[in-house]
Amino acid sequence: MQREVILQEIERAGTTEELARILRDWRDELGLSHLVYHALSVPAFERSNALLLLTYDDAWVQHYVQHDYFQIDPVVRAGRRGFLPIDWMAVDHHTKEARHFFAEAASFGVGRHGITLPIRGPAGERALFTINADVNDEYWHRWRLNYVHEVQLLAHYFHDRAMRVAGLRDMRTLRPLAARERQCLEGIVRGQAPGQIASDLDVSLSAVHSYLRSVRMKLECATFEQAIAKAIRLEIIS
Numbered sequence: 001m002q003r004e005v006i007l008q009e010i011e012r013a014g015t016t017e018e019l020a021r022i023l024r025d026w027r028d029e030l031g032l033s034h035l036v037y038h039a040l041s042v043p044a045f046e047r048s049n050a051l052l053l054l055t056y057d058d059a060w061v062q063h064y065v066q067h068d069y070f071q072i073d074p075v076v077r078a079g080r081r082g083f084l085p086i087d088w089m090a091v092d093h094h095t096k097e098a099r100h101f102f103a104e105a106a107s108f109g110v111g112r113h114g115i116t117l118p119i120r121g122p123a124g125e126r127a128l129f130t131i132n133a134d135v136n137d138e139y140w141h142r143w144r145l146n147y148v149h150e151v152q153l154l155a156h157y158f159h160d161r162a163m164r165v166a167g168l169r170d171m172r173t174l175r176p177l178a179a180r181e182r183q184c185l186e187g188i189v190r191g192q193a194p195g196q197i198a199s200d201l202d203v204s205l206s207a208v209h210s211y212l213r214s215v216r217m218k219l220e221c222a223t224f225e226q227a228i229a230k231a232i233r234l235e236i237i238s
Contacts, residue, residue: 006154007233010161019162020053027055030147033111036130037158040080042168043124051166060108074098079118079128085148088114113140117152119159120222123169127162129155156221157229175218177236184211186237189228 006026013019023035039051049070054061070076074091092098106112111134119127131151133140163169177185180201187197198208212224221227231237 003150003154003232007157007229010154010158011233013161013165016051016053016162016166019158019165020055022158023053024055031133032131033109033134034130034132036128036132037155037162038076038128038130039159039162039166039168040076040126040128041124042163045168047168050168051162053162057109060105060110063104063108069101072097072101074101075114075116075130076128079116080126083118083120085152086116086118088112088116111135113137115144115148117155119156119226121159121163121169121226122216122220122222125163125168127159129158153225153229153232156223156226157233160221160226160230177215177218177231178211180207181211181215181218182236184208185215185227185231188212188224189237 006022009022009025010019013022019037023037027033027035034055036054036056037051038054039049041048042050052061056064064070064073074093075086075088078086078091093102111132113135114130114132116128116130119129121127129151131148133143135143160169180203183201184194184197187200192200194208194212195205198205201208215231216222216224216227219227219230221230228237
């Protein structure tokens, strides 16, 4: 999986249909069953479930929407509350409702394994990016170790582009980063802790935290994962 190629494809996408095609191509390249992008809420537009881009079978999507499974899907419910990646095996499978839901999903070709990445946008929007696979436990464990971090970065950029293409995000120009802000962000990309960055730049720890907060504000990102993905795409950092 080549990060730069995927970032360029996402950047060139001018419609939600093109973004949906990218999901299909990406799914096939990674050998997965499905990929799903689900914008849960966009407060500025007072819309719930504002955008769905996915590779599920149309029959499952229609069945899901008709039965309003947005309200009972254990993964979606966990994603609304949490910030950390959600492994499908860790969510509730014990209630009759949950067992019925997952059994129905499987009957429509949804894989047994999945991980859902909650995304928080700068304007308070919430989204989920889901990776789904019908593979054995050992293969899934290896796949997660090799790819999940990379997919997490790309998912945040996919969200940013989806919001803009769908007209759910302001298109105003971003403010440029100052030299210190860029240096601090590059340190995070290299895996450095804020204390180490402060030592390397000969500044206080509080200054580093201030620079990093400013980076997120200027790039209009709610998390550092989003900021890193956007900064790489805009060639602010390499």
